[in-house]
Amino acid sequence: MNYFSARCRGAVIRNTLRHKIEHGQQFPGMMVSEDDILSRTTSITSIFTNTDGYDIALVERLFGYSSSNSIAHCDIIQNEKQRQNEIEYSCQWSTTSNDRSGTANDNNLIAFQFEKFAAAYFQMENNAHYSRKPLRTALLPHDSDLDRAAALAIWSVIQRFMGDVPEPKKTSQPSQDFENVKYTPVMSKLHIINGRNVFKKTNQCENDYEQPFNWRKHLFSSMELIFPQQNAISPHTDAPDERGMQTRDATEYNNYQQYYSMFLSEDAPSNQEKLQFIIGHGILRQDIRDEIYCQICKQLTRNPSGNSCARGWILLSLCLGCFAPTDRFLPYLRCFIRQTYRTGCFVEYIERKLKRTLVNGTRNYPPNSVEIQASKTKKPVPIHITFMDGTMITVTADSATTSKEVCDELANSIALKDSFGFSLYIAYFDKVVSLGCGMYHIMDAISQCEQYVTEAAKEAVNSSWRFFYRKEIFSPWYDPSNDSISTNLIYHQIIRGVKYGEYRTTKEEELAVLAAQQYYIYHEDSAMNIDKLENSLVMYLPEDDIQDADEKSHERWLHLVLHAFRKKFQRNHPSAEQVKADVITFAKQKWPLLFSRYFEAFTYASPSLPDGQLLIAVNWQGVVVVGAEDDVVLQFTYPQISRILSMTNNRSGTEILTIEMVSGDEHCFESPNTKDIKQLVEFFLNGLRNRSKYLLALQDYFSNEGNEEWNICLNFKKGDLLFLNDEYCGASLRNNQFVKGENMRTGSQGMIPINLVHILPTICKPSVDAMDMLSRSWELDCPINRQVSLFTRHFAINREHTLERFAIDNFR
Structure with missing residues (x-):
C-alpha cells in the first residue's frame, strides 16, 4: 500500500510540474541554461576523450602492470611528444564536437537511445542513470534464480571496479571449505557454479573442413615439443572435467549465493579478478549479457567522475572483445558508443572489437594480461610464430583472432599450397597444446596459460609462452x-x-x-x-x-x-x-596416433566400452578410441564405417555422437565436439569415396553378352572386389550408370552397373580379412533395403527406455 501511495504522489507532482512548465512557471533552481549543460558534459567527457579513450597510466594503475612486464616479445615505446600532439588535437575536437551534425550511421541509430531502452525494459524503479546505491533487483527480468543473483553480484563488482563504492572491510573469517579453494582461478569457480551449462556450451564451433578446426589436443611434456611415446600418449588436458561439473552442481560451494557472498565479502580481489568475474559471467551465461552491458552503460550515463568513466570505458571495451550483446540491445549499445565518441580512433577501436566479436563468436576465457596491456595503445598484439624449420614470422592478433585466421595468414605468407593438417600450437612451461586451425581464439590460449600459472603457483613470465606452426594430421590421400x-x-x-x-x-x-x-x-x-x-x-x-x-x-x-x-x-x-x-x-x-586429432568424449549407452572419460582420435587410417589408461579400446578403419551421426538430447542438451558400422554395430559417445568429429570423419569418407578405385559387389550379376576384349557387362558374385579402370574413380559413379572395371577374382573386365556395387572408402587395396568382413556385413540384397534397415534400427534405439537413459536425462 505504501508503494502504491508513493507512485500516486509521484504522478501528482509530475502533472503539477508539467503544468507549470507549460505556463512558464519553472522554479529558479530548475532553470539551467543549455550552455551550462553542454559545458558540464564536455568537461566530464574530455577527461577520458582527450587521450582518445583513457589514460595509459590508468591501465597500469588498475592492473598493476609496469613497463618491465611488457607484451611478450614486443617493446611498446611511447613517444611523449607525439602523444602530446594527439592530446592537443583531441582537446580541439572535444570543444567542437557538440556542434557537429551526426553522420548517416548516427542518424540511423538516433532512435535507439539507451534511455528509451531503459524505460521500456528495466524493472521497477531502475533507471538509466549513474548510481552508487546497490540494486534491489536486476535491471532486466530473468527467468533463472542464478541469473538474478549473478546480476546483483555483478553490479556490486562493477561499482567497485569503477571506484564508485569502496571495498568492504573483512568482517568474518571464511569457512574451511572456502579456504580450500581460495587460490582457485575465478573462471574455474564460475565453471563449477554454472554446472550443467558448461558442458553444453563449450567449444560449440562448426568449421570448414578444407582446413582443420579448433580442438585442444593433449598436453605434452617439454618445451622442445617432446611428445609422449605412442604406447602412452597421455592426451588428457588440464581442463576441468566438464561432465563431472554436471553432477557436482556446485557442491564445492554449497550454492551460488554462498560463493557470491564470499567473493563480495572476502579480502579485496584484484582488478584482474573483478574483470574475470564480470566477463566470465558474460561468457558462460548468455542470458545475462545484456544485463552486464546495461549495468555498464548505466554507470557511464551522467557519471560525475572522470576517473570512474575512464574505468567504465576500459571495462566496456574489454567486454566487447569477449562477448557481444543480443540483437535486441545491439543497436542501443552502438548508439550509446556513437553518442559519446562521434569520431576518432577510440570509437573505431571499440566498434572494431564489437564487429570482430560478432563475426568470430564468444570467447571461452576473460581477457589476459597481454590484451589488457595492448589496450593501452589500442593496437593489435604482435605474435611470433615459429616454424619447424627454425624460421619465425610475426602476425598481429586482437581479442577475436582465431587459430584459423593465423594459420591462413601463415600459409599465405610462405605460399603454402597444401595447408590441410597444419595447426597452431602454444607452448608454456612444460605444456604444449594444439589450438587447431579453426575457431579457437588465440587469446583464450594465453588466458589458459595464465590460469595454469595461478593453479600451479608459478611465476608468470610472458616471454615463456611461444607459438608454433606444425603438422597435426595427414589426410588419407596426402601426397x-x-x-x-x-x-x-x-x-x-x-x-x-x-x-x-x-x-x-x-x-x-x-x-x-x-x-x-x-x-x-x-x-x-x-x-x-x-x-x-x-x-x-x-x-x-x-x-x-x-x-x-x-x-x-x-x-x-x-x-x-x-x-x-x-x-x-x-x-x-x-x-x-x-x-x-x-x-x-x-x-x-x-606413428599414426601421433598424427591424430583428439577429442574428449564419454561413453553413452555402450556397455562394451569402459565408463569415464575417453579420447577419440581421428587420423588418416580411421578412428581410434583411447581409454583413461592410455590404452586403445576400440579401433576401426574408414571402410568399416557406414555413417556417422550427431544429435542433441532434447532433455539434457548433451551432444551425442553415433558411429554406425557396416557390420551393424553402433558406438555412441557423449562429447562437446560431436559436430567437429562428424565433419572431419565425413570429410575423410567423402574424399576417399571420390578418389577410390575399389567397389564391393552387393549381389550376383551375370550377362551373356560380350566380345573378345571387353565384356559388355561384367559378371561378378556378391562380395567380389571390383577395380575401376584408369579413367574412372568413385566420383564417376555420380554421372554414369555404368563404369568400366575389372573383377579382381576372375580377372575379367567389362561394364559395371553402379546400382549393384558399393564404393569402398579407401585408396589402398583392402586385405583379404577386410574383404571377408565386408562381404559378411553386406548381407542385404540392395542398398535401399539396407537404408530402410538402418532407419528402423536407429528409430528403435531412440525409443529405448532404460533406467540408465532416464538417469542421464533427468538426474542432477
Missing part, C-alpha cells in the same frame, strides 16, 4: 610431391621430433636409415664421407641414444648408418625432395 614447402616443414618436424624423443622407434635399423637420409639431404652427395658422418652423427640420432654412448656404441652406430646409406643410395641417386618425401611417408605409416 608429399604436391607441395615442396609443406614437405620441407613436415620433414624438419619429423627429424626434430626423432632427435628430441617425440617420435620414437625401438628398431636401430630404422634410426640408421633416418640418419642416412638426413646425411644425404644435408650434404647433397651420394658419396659417403666417413669423416663428415663421424662429425655429424650426433645431429642425426636421438639424444637418449647418444647421451651416454661410449666409444664402442658410437662406432656401432657409425657402421649401422654407413650400411644403411650404401644400401639405399649406392645405386639410386634420388633428389633431396624425394628423400624428404620418403621420410614423411615412413613417419605417416609409423
